[in-house]
Amino acid sequence: MLKRLARIIVEYRGAFSLVALFLLVLSVYGIQMLEFESDLTKQLPQDLPAVKDYLTLQNEFQSGDSVLIIVKVTSIEEGGVYDIRDPEVIRAIYELEERLREHEYVTDTMSIADIFVQILGRLPENEEEVRFVLNTLPPEALQGLMSSDYRTTLVIATLTSSSGSQAVQRIYEDIKRDISEVSFPKNVEVIQTGSIGIAYRILAMIKSDLNRTMTIAFILVAFLLIYFYKSVFRAMLPLIPLVFGVTMTLGFMGLLGIPMDMVTTVVGAMIVGMGIDYGVHITNRYFEERKRGRPIEEAAEEAVAETGKALLGAALTTIAGFSALALSILPALRRLSFVLIMGLSLAAINAVVITPSLIMLYEDILKKIKGKHEIPEIRAHSGFIAKSFNTLGRLIKRHPKTTLFVVSLVTLVFLYGLTQVTTEVRLEKMIPEGIPEIEAMKDVRYEFGGQDEVDLVVRADDVRDPNVVRAIYRFEQEILADSYYNNVFEANSIADVVVRKYGYIPQDKEKINEAIKEGGAPVNDDYSMTLIQLKGNFGGVRPDEFRAIMRYFEEQAKNADFPPGVEVKPAGESYLNYVLGNLIDQELNKISTYGSILVVLVVIVLFRRPLVSIAMILPMFLGALWTVGYMGLAGIPFNQTLAGVISMIVGLGVDYGMHLTHRFLEELEEGNPYPIISALEGVGPGILVGALTTAGGFLALLSGELSAIHDFGKTLAIGIFASMFAAFTVTPALLQLFYGKKIRGEEK
Template identity: 65%
Template structure:
């Protein structure tokens, strides 16, 4: 006996026992959900063994740097009775008070503000506005406008943070600073906003949590609405929904138990599993109703549904998992987490579909018999009415004119082929937060008013960085970079060479003089405790107006750093770029590599699985061609729509490949089944019987993905839009290509040849 049919018979016979096991796992999963954690740390997105991570760790450990928050203090209105100028003594006093509160925090290592200038020049805060203006006017313009905007409506407090790279610590730091801001009474008209790395990362973390809940709820609503339409009854709509609820709950619960975090990629798993998981339940339910309509008993119909649909489901699940498994080949931990979560979720969804659905569907039929006194043969909307007629007509048209459909597909492919040339990438952290949010608006104000406050570090390693030749090299390198500020966006810089030059007016050749000048700097900000490392800090607008600007600036620093190491420093001295902004650049390079690698291997895995399962070249071509087209059209759509590849979208092609092959597989499997049974028009039967199920599955899957548009994070929007388009592209490609190819390959042998 067929192993799959034997398994189907066992599942139907012992359906209650299987259902009880599933309920037990559901209870365990509810406990696991409570252990889920959110993650927004940039370092977790990069490979642990990457050189940039080692440099970044040194930056954190030795210099207590690399993390910062910017507090923007600005005159936001001109209401009577308030202040109109940031140089008002009441504003400066409030800034000073806030700065003192911040310095009492154990994680704050340094602060810089306009109040520091007055304390250094006057030894106190200004008593009136004239005095405040006089002191600022004494400063050189570059120094003055690094603290206040040119219209004197904005100033900033730069806060350097040292903290553990944990989500819990980030939340504690952000909220602690917010409490300090709220505890200081700023004058009327003044608004205070926390932004920078800490502020933006916290906002992303907050949005991740709200987006997870919001998108899951909306996804469920969309899926329920579609099920109600197709099944005409709330009770029957619940049949494929119940296994889905089991699958989604188990997925999130096991993620919590396995320690898989919710990040920019895995936050989408809930809505994605609702969309993808319902597909399996729909196919089993539709086949059951089809068998019942043919007159089979409830147990025989359930057995037939599990056995016959199980073949396609097994192939679909394996190919989808194969596509997702390619993400394990990525070096990005985020994609490993996403792959694990999706494979786990799909496996549970498929398992619940074939195990829970028979128990639920037979229970529903038994209850209806008791209520009405007889069994009611169900009528599904997707197999009747307008939908049923449309698919019958489609099948007949393809049977007669397959070449016409293939020609149409060729023209569509040319259109999206051009879009592929327009695709870009985006990894800058600030771009993951919606425009119009206070933190982003404040960051934009900083860039326009202060020339930018992005920080980039050059880490220098040597036996002793106090060597006069090294200090002179730093001085020359630093000034060369600042001389190119028109090109690289540098606004300011700081190094041990500046400390020495301020003390002597030049860089001495006497090492003892340098040691004396740097004595107070040991282990603080610029020099490590053993003098084996030092930092050159650059501040400016490095994010750029576009990714091309960002890459250009980072390439400049890479080239200039490499040049300086070769020409400005003694042998044995090593220079390397580091900091959050540079990690974004590294991530950008890795993302490009990962897109190609994951897409190639994902496609290869899926093709290999199809060939191993079916072992017929023509059948395999009919199945996998829609997969290729769906992926190609999706990338083209991204180019036309201006959707960039991000680190969370790096695996999207592999995902679409894994999902897209399912539709061609269901159509091909039904075609082979009908052809083997001697049906003279197998292409028409397969399209009109399987087509509605594919439509229902695609609509619910895409609905789950489109629910991601309700999230606030732009990267979540892009993820949902791209995957939803990929599903529809794969579905249409399957409708147009798979039946046409099958008709071309086998039509003459089935009595349904082309006319």
């Protein structure tokens, strides 16, 4: 069947090429429609209780994001101000607040300038008035707005709920423009941070990382192909179909409305890295057949037919591994699964259809120039590389058990690494050190105790009930008493509003209602819900501390001493990060298990030989194990992007063992007395080129700015090399042990 299909592809290569060109033009249009997304809720299932509580928080209380603006004296140059109590600084801050309040999405602002207006009825005119006002206030009143050395202060803008990349970009740029239009004195630096600032920076990095990593991936792959094929033009033969495949993938994402997010940003470089493997194996087999003296059309048919068998199996197992991502409850991983399957399918189809057409066109052009067809000489099938695979084949043929023993020792090292793996999903941890928004958040945490927020939603028949308000007050005091453990420095609720008005909590519900109306307490319209707002440093701690703090809030809410019928639940973005982290831990096991099962089933169905299946499958498991062990040893945590990495390595890792096993069986059936050596000599160079180009595509991700993208690139590159090493050692050793007695002949 494949022979017949190969003949059709070769005969009608022109028609197939025209169809590919049409799809390419359509895809270029689709790329213009690509959208970018950084909304955390879009990474979680919408029916999850934590997501519902978060949306309730936004809808019922108009609780949205916040913008934190750091105003900092950064130098002591002459002619400038020396601390933020200078009246010029306070006037500039007040002007900035006025500009911020003009935006319809800003619900409130707060700064030290408001304190002066409240006490003096105006802004201070000199330093004496500034000091007078500050001296009348208790220290704790300024703790959250002014640093102890008077060099840093904070402007907080509360926003209505907003979502989508366009809203984030608009808000960030509006506020950035407001900051630039206010004349702050010399020596003062103003930096925008908070949830909007970090989300904007992530969006900007996603966009730049997509373009940069794809470009570098293509350059790395091109240089490697030029080296192995000894020609720029021959290197283009597998590269051009890959360009078609990547362009079509991104174009169809735009046409289908699939956004680029923290997870799908890696798709471009991944398709470059993985897709090149298909074109390389077709091209290598073609050149191998030409070296044997076959004419160009026969060589192309043989390359498509014979390599097509292994490519079909490799594509199916890779797709099986990626299909496991579709079983995840996380929407981002389901999107990634669909995009990778679509991208690899397009890359494989383009490789099988376009590559033979380009090769024959290339040879026909050379014939017109030189007057005859020349047998191409490529580095992969000659010189040091060819000798190395011959030596490796002879070594494994003689000592298969020793080879497996060495592999076992390597595995023990990585088994220890498995015990060191952690999970980290907080968005700000995805941004590298030195970015202004992250450095500003460090200042917020160091100088002001942090501005991270966790909200506890309190549901009752009527939250104005005196018994409910007293329970809220007791709950707050218990939380604040544990501040050394939970990092909470401030708590706000309706209980605080009532106590500030009366000095106690009255038994009269009407009095409580009056205090709530005057104090602007967080209560919904029908008084069935209210909030307990906790502020502190939750985002700047280690992953294990973050999880411990969020678990503490869960336990406190669950065991809180409230009247019967009252429900208390944690909510907010920090808590959503914690929920996402727990889900990723659960999904890792599920995705990895299902991915492995699907790949094993595909291998068994395709080959129907238990021993052959073991020889192909074991390297993929070792590759995945070594990769995760490396993550533990290198301190790389699992995150949104890396949640499906085991399934990916399993899907990719089996390909190398499959190519080797398929060639071994082909040589064995043809009566070759040295099938192990011939298999390594024949497909080993192709696997090496494919692995290097694939890893090169993944290593291109190191050029990205996002830390999560760096980790993803390093991890997958290690996974590729681990799978290749396992395939070059374990698969031949097992095949030699399983089939050694059937092989006859003398050593080469």
